[in-house]
């Protein structure tokens with residue numbers, strides 16, 4: 001997480017009041033990329049979908065939560081990058097603070113990109129990936145509602161249909 005990203009994350013929060021991690025700018029070295037979905041009982045219940053990439057958690061707020069039905073498209077509003085440590089966070093964000101309410105880990109695991117260039121996919125707004133979680137498994141896509149408009153924060157999270165062949169295994 002670079003300084004600018006960390007600053008944006010920190011300026012919204014009061015760490016003397018909230019037990020959320022303050023974040024480090026250090027990049028962790030490990031081979032598998034993690035993902036987490038946090039059920040967040042804020043003023044409106046939503047599910048924070050986070051993918052580790054480039055030392056941070058790329059984050060989207062999914063009001064209805066991820067769906068395993070390939071026919072269902074779920075709105076996913078991109079939010080600020082979070083520090084990697086946030087993937088472990090569960091607890092109560094105090095009243096009056098940014099995102100006040102309880103946070104539970106709804107699912108977690110690892111992910112793999114199904115695109116050549118993750119940075120380009122994020123920039124253009126079409127990221128295909130595979131999740132290996134407890135609840136979420138298989139291929140998904142995150143696609144920006146207006147392709148190539150990097151300022152647009154609205155994406156759709158959609159389960160990819162597995163091929164018939166894959167289903168046999």
Ligand code: MN
Nearest residue numbers: 040048061099
């Ligand atoms: Mn949230």
